[in-house]
Amino acid sequence: MENSDNFNLKNLTKSTILGRVLFPSQVIKNKVIQLGKAITEDYKYRDNDLLLISVLRGGVFFFTDLLRNIDLEISIDFIGISTYQTLGFKSSGVVKITKDLEESIEGKDIIIVEDIIDTGLTIDYLLRNLKSRYPTSIEICTLLDRNVRRIADIKIKYTGFTIGEEFVVGYGLDYKQKYRNLESIYELKIDTVKKDIETIQSSSSNNQ
Ligand code: IMP
Ligand code: MG
Numbered sequence: 479m480e481n482s483d484n485f486n487l488k489n490l491t492k493s494t495i496l497g498r499v500l501f502p503s504q505v506i507k508n509k510v511i512q513l514g515k516a517i518t519e520d521y522k523y524r525d526n527d528l529l530l531i532s533v534l535r536g537g538v539f540f541f542t543d544l545l546r547n548i549d550l551e552i553s554i555d556f557i558g559i560s561t562y563q564t565l566g567f568k569s570s571g572v573v574k575i576t577k578d579l580e581e582s583i584e585g586k587d588i589i590i591v592e593d594i595i596d597t598g599l600t601i602d603y604l605l606r607n608l609k610s611r612y613p614t615s616i617e618i619c620t621l622l623d624r625n626v627r628r629i630a631d632i633k634i635k636y637t638g639f640t641i642g643e644e645f646v647v648g649y650g651l652d653y654k655q656k657y658r659n660l661e662s663i664y665e666l667k668i669d670t671v672k673k674d675i676e677t678i679q680s681s682s683s684n685n686q
Contacts, residue, residue: 495653496664501639503661506621506649509638510540513619514547516636517589521550526587526614533604534558534577536593536658539650540621540638544591555579561600573603584612589636593650594622598630605632622646622663644668 501509521528530548532541534556545554558577588608595601601618608616619636626642645668647653648660657664 495666496647496657497667498665499662500641500644500646500665501649501663503649506638506661506663507543509621510543511547513636513638514544514549517544517619518547518549521587524587526585527553528589529553529555529581529583529586530589530591531579531583531608532556532591533593533600536650536652537591539658540593541591544619553581555581555583557604559600559604573600575607582611583608586613588613588616590616590618592618592620594624594641594646595620595632595634596624596627598628598632602630602632621649622651 528550530541530545530552532538532554535558538556541554545552556577557575557579559573560576561573590601590604590608592601595618601620605616605618617635618632620634621638623634623637623640624642625640644665645653646663646665647657648663650658651663652658653666
């Protein structure tokens with residue numbers, strides 16, 4: 479099961495930062511297949527153009543795998559955002575668009591694809607911004623849902639896995655911009671990096 483990770487693990491498990499595997503690559507693959515099927519079923523009789531939007535940067539790993547499991551004609555686009563750090567523990571929800579969509583979303587069915595939704599403040603901002611551009615419908619698909627820290631009242635239509643407080647890396651998710659290239663999702667060793675995690679979670683991570 480972990481064969482595809484062995485290559486990475488030779489060097490990376492030497493690190494004192496990576497903890498246990500939370501979701502092995504094969505488990506992620508199966509889940510992505512299920513999500514692709516669910517989206518295919520839900521949208522196959524709809525007449526509008528279906529546009530999937532990836533939130534840069536961490537979301538692109540999940541995004542490209544998900545797309546290949548959707549058996550429909552779709553278009554894709556990318557949006558880049560960064561969130562501002564606040565002094566408090568919670569994410570500020572103040573979001574800046576660093577790279578806007580290339581296409582108009584008016585009259586289209588939209589699915590925003592995220593790697594992880596934590597407080598929900600980032601996606602809440604995005605939803606409000608995109609809704610003002612007159613899409614016909616807009617839904618959220620996230621690989622990971624950490625609903626224990628949720629602040630914004632958002633409705634997630636497609637969820638891969640629900641997780642707890644643990645900070646995770648791999649399959650696009652980073653810790654200080656590293657570990658995105660791991661095939662599986664790992665928990666960070668909390669003791670060694672506790673201070674940093676608190677800083678990251680309070681800022682919802684700059685540049686996503
Ligand atoms: P929020 O939902 O506005 O709190 O922010 C979600 C964003 O925070 C995600 O898109 C990630 O970029 C980042 N993030 C939150 N939790 C984690 C984690 O456990 N690992 C890596 N990034 C995380
Ligand atoms: Mg993100």
